[in-house]
Amino acid sequence: MSGFDNATAAIASVRRAAAADRYSAMSFDVEWHPLAELAFLADDWRMLASRALEPNVFYEPGFALAAAPLFGADARAALVWSRAPRQLVGFFPMHVERRHYGVPFAVMVGWTHPYAPLGTPLVDRDMAEPVVAAWIDDLAADASLPDLMLMPLLAQSGPLATALADVLARRGCQATSFDRHQRPLLAPGDSRADYFQRTMSSKRLRNMRRRQRRLQDLGNVAIEQATDVNAIARGLDDFLSLEASGWKGRAGTAILNDERTHTFIQQAVMALGNEGKVLVHRLLTNGKTIGATLALKSGDTAWGWKVAYDEAYADYSPGVLTVAGLTESILADPKIARVDSCTSANNTMALETWGERLTMADWLFSTRANAEFSFGIASRMESLRRAAIAAAKSARDHIRGR
Numbered sequence: 001m002s003g004f005d006n007a008t009a010a011i012a013s014v015r016r017a018a019a020a021d022r023y024s025a026m027s028f029d030v031e032w033h034p035l036a037e038l039a040f041l042a043d044d045w046r047m048l049a050s051r052a053l054e055p056n057v058f059y060e061p062g063f064a065l066a067a068a069p070l071f072g073a074d075a076r077a078a079l080v081w082s083r084a085p086r087q088l089v090g091f092f093p094m095h096v097e098r099r100h101y102g103v104p105f106a107v108m109v110g111w112t113h114p115y116a117p118l119g120t121p122l123v124d125r126d127m128a129e130p131v132v133a134a135w136i137d138d139l140a141a142d143a144s145l146p147d148l149m150l151m152p153l154l155a156q157s158g159p160l161a162t163a164l165a166d167v168l169a170r171r172g173c174q175a176t177s178f179d180r181h182q183r184p185l186l187a188p189g190d191s192r193a194d195y196f197q198r199t200m201s202s203k204r205l206r207n208m209r210r211r212q213r214r215l216q217d218l219g220n221v222a223i224e225q226a227t228d229v230n231a232i233a234r235g236l237d238d239f240l241s242l243e244a245s246g247w248k249g250r251a252g253t254a255i256l257n258d259e260r261t262h263t264f265i266q267q268a269v270m271a272l273g274n275e276g277k278v279l280v281h282r283l284l285t286n287g288k289t290i291g292a293t294l295a296l297k298s299g300d301t302a303w304g305w306k307v308a309y310d311e312a313y314a315d316y317s318p319g320v321l322t323v324a325g326l327t328e329s330i331l332a333d334p335k336i337a338r339v340d341s342c343t344s345a346n347n348t349m350a351l352e353t354w355g356e357r358l359t360m361a362d363w364l365f366s367t368r369a370n371a372e373f374s375f376g377i378a379s380r381m382e383s384l385r386r387a388a389i390a391a392a393k394s395a396r397d398h399i400r401g402r
Contacts, residue, residue: 027083028090028134035075035093035111036068044088045122046275053125054160055298058116059091062271063296070264071113078138080131082124089124090131096146101381106146108139108367112153115265117342118303119153120160128163136167139367147371148364148378156180156359164363172369176379177361178386184350185358186304186339192331196324199355208317208324208352215316219286223325226280232273235280236266239292242308272296281329283322285313291322295330300337302330304350323353 038045042061049060057063068075072093080090093111100107110119123131139145154161156177168175188195196205215221226232240256248254255261272278277298283291290310296303304326309318330336340358341350364382366375 028131029081029083030134030138031079031081032076033079035064035072035077038077039065041079041088045091048088048091048122048124049298051124051126052122052299053128053163054120054123054155054158055301056118056120056122057272057277057296057298057301057303058112058118059093059120059122060272060277060298062275062277063116063268064093066264066267066271067113067116070260071115072111075111077111078135080134082127089127090135091122092135093121094149100150101378101385105378105381106148107378108146108149110149110151117153118340119151120155120158121151123160123163125159128159129167132160132163133167133171136171136173136367140171145367147366147368147374149367150362150364150382152362153360154363156361161363164365168365173366174372174375175363175365177363178382180359180361181344182357182359183343184341184354185356186327186330186341186354187337187356188331192334195327195331195355196353200353204352208320211317211321215285215313215318215321220284222284223322223328224282224284225325225329226278226282229270229273232278232280233270235282235292236269236294238282238289239280239294239306239308240265242289242292242310243306246308246311269294279326279329281322281326283309283318283325290316291318293322293326295326295339297336300335302336302339304339304341304343320352323350327353 038061042065045061049055058067064072072095075093075095078090078092078094079088080092081087082089094108095111096106097109098104098106100109110121112119121135139149140147151164154164165175191198196208200208212221224235226235240254240262243249244254244256246254249257255265269278277296279293279295279297279302281293281295282289288310290313292308293304294306296305304323307319307323309322327339330339338356339354341354343350364375364378366372
């Protein structure tokens, strides 16, 4: 098998090189614009999203433009355009942090925020490496920009990461990754009918079915999926109310606790809902919503974005049952190939229902071949920064556990 794998990798490398050569003569224009001012190219932007090498709904106009006033005040986007024909083929949002490590040491950082757990740029799948190369070359040529880039939350073995690694290697740039971790993924393949039986232990499956039966003892139980914009709006309202009624509401971190966050979420969900890119599932008992999930989708990919449940029904695991309902709906839709849980590796609700894993990492790389010194410093400082954050979290958890 190792010989076969090596041959397959060699063929893939030759194909990527051939694609790079095919577009090597193609000229690209790279433009920079404030992220919040990109509504004028929404149509081109959506077309690029439909052709993306890796979909990222959080970087689509419906979501990103709603988030920009709250989370993107200093964010800019590098737009890569092909010349013949002229079309948008790359979208790379980022901002410059002049004191990323608490000292005067500048680093470019890919744009993410607490509601966008994915940093994969949108790149045309038919010319991925040349577009990435044009972007890197533009960064390297601009003396006003730092020579270091930190791109958070990339799929470690995805096609975008592969294209980026190849471009950096050809240019002699250095790269390393941090915080490699896995998060639950739903990727059923062709065997969808028996997914729960294949991915869940018999004990977990029995427990889930037992919870369903116990809940049914209380009365009529149903899972409802929103199928139109009005239903999505109602489902969003139910989700927000459930979230605010639980521990997030008590902690002051629920969406309804902050007017600007509430406005952003409503705008993003309804904008994507009008494009058919929102899935809302509600778990109801006797007509009362006790669990709700918000999922987003683009192309053949979906994201299990948010879950909320009524804590008064915690003994019945309404969050798990609602995620199970979402899962059954997705398994019945062959157009959706995978669902990213958007959670940590130890998220109970996703772990109990989804058997696959997606490896994520943050990438630090130099944009110029002669940046060994600054890259070395940044690598060490990044390691120290993350160690300090981990220590602070551990101390916080220890205090809370007392």
